[in-house]
Amino acid sequence: MEAVILEESISASAREGFDALLQQSLRASLVPSDSSAEIVVIDDVATIDAKKMVVLTISSYLFRLMVMFHFTPDAPTREHFARLGRTSVAEMGEQGFMDAIAECGNLCCGIFNRELGRFFPHLGMSTPNVIDRQCAAYLQRLNCGHIRHLAIDMPEAPRLYVSLCVSAYDTLDFAVSAQEQVDTTGELELF
Numbered sequence: 001m002e003a004v005i006l007e008e009s010i011s012a013s014a015r016e017g018f019d020a021l022l023q024q025s026l027r028a029s030l031v032p033s034d035s036s037a038e039i040v041v042i043d044d045v046a047t048i049d050a051k052k053m054v055v056l057t058i059s060s061y062l063f064r065l066m067v068m069f070h071f072t073p074d075a076p077t078r079e080h081f082a083r084l085g086r087t088s089v090a091e092m093g094e095q096g097f098m099d100a101i102a103e104c105g106n107l108c109c110g111i112f113n114r115e116l117g118r119f120f121p122h123l124g125m126s127t128p129n130v131i132d133r134q135c136a137a138y139l140q141r142l143n144c145g146h147i148r149h150l151a152i153d154m155p156e157a158p159r160l161y162v163s164l165c166v167s168a169y170d171t172l173d174f175a176v177s178a179q180e181q182v183d184t185t186g187e188l189e190l191f
Contacts, residue, residue, distance in 0.1 A: 010063075010145040010166060011173040019148055020176045021115045022067065022164050026152060029108035030160060032083060037154045045136050045149050048161045053133055054101050056109040057126040058116065062170045066142075067112065069105045070133060070161040073097060080157045102128035119174040139165055145172075 010018075023039050031037040042048070050070035057066050071077055075089075081100040082089045092100065105128045113125045139147060146166040153159055166172075 009168040009171045011171075013175045014172040015146050015148075015166075017119070017174050017176040018065070018146060018164060018166055021112055022148075022162070023150070024115065025108045025112040026150070026162060028111050029104055030084070030152060031154055035154050035157075037152050040151050040153070042149045042151050042161070045139065045163065048133070048136070048149065048163075050161060051133055053131050053136065053163075054105040054128045055131055056105055056128050058109060058113050058123055059125075060116075060120045060123050062120060063166055063168045063172055065164065065166040067105070067109055068136065068163040068165075069101065069108075070136070070163070071101055074158070076158040080154075080160075083157075098130065102130070136163065139163065142167060 026039060027037060048070050049072070051072045052070070054069040054071070055066055057064060059065075073094075078089045078092065078097050081097060081104065082092050084104060085092070085100045087096075109125055113123055117123055142165055144165040145168045146164070148164045150162045150164070151159055152162065
């Protein structure tokens with residue numbers, strides 16, 4: 001049986017909540033602890049010139065969301081992820097670079113998943129998958145009720161892009177208060 005996606009079933013408050021929790025997760029996972037970041041909304045995915053994406057999903061009985069981390073395997077991006085992993089670009093290698101990006105995506109979505117767990121029970125998260133950026137042209141075909149593209153600007157780092165797509169199977173309405181939007185870095189979660 002095929003699931004029915006409800007396009008208009010995500011409230012404005014829920015959209016804001018998904019956006020706020022994602023931004024909190026991005027700051028905790030992609031921004032070095034000794035740095036700051038500005039995260040801005042961009043309207044058109046066509047302006048993202050990255051070559052690849054790391055994609056993760058978080059699913060429940062009520063929704064499925066995908067988080068896409070756009071990247072180009074160039075020198076500035078390699079340096080940024082080497083810095084996050086506290087290693088050198090030379091030590092990282094090609095597979096180490098891909099693993100570092102996938103692990104940052106996994107860390108971000110793990111934080112996002114944990115925070116969403118305060119509002120929704122029974123969440124599951126996928127493993128990271130690397131796909132070609134051309135797949136982003138088909139995001140509208142996923143029949144998502146909420147799509148958000150973000151640009152992350154940090155000193156001494158390339159501009160990074162992240163996309164969020166949420167498909168609802170039922171009405172979604174929750175609110176994230178200002179007190180709940182605190183940085184929760186440094187916590188260890190055991191599985």
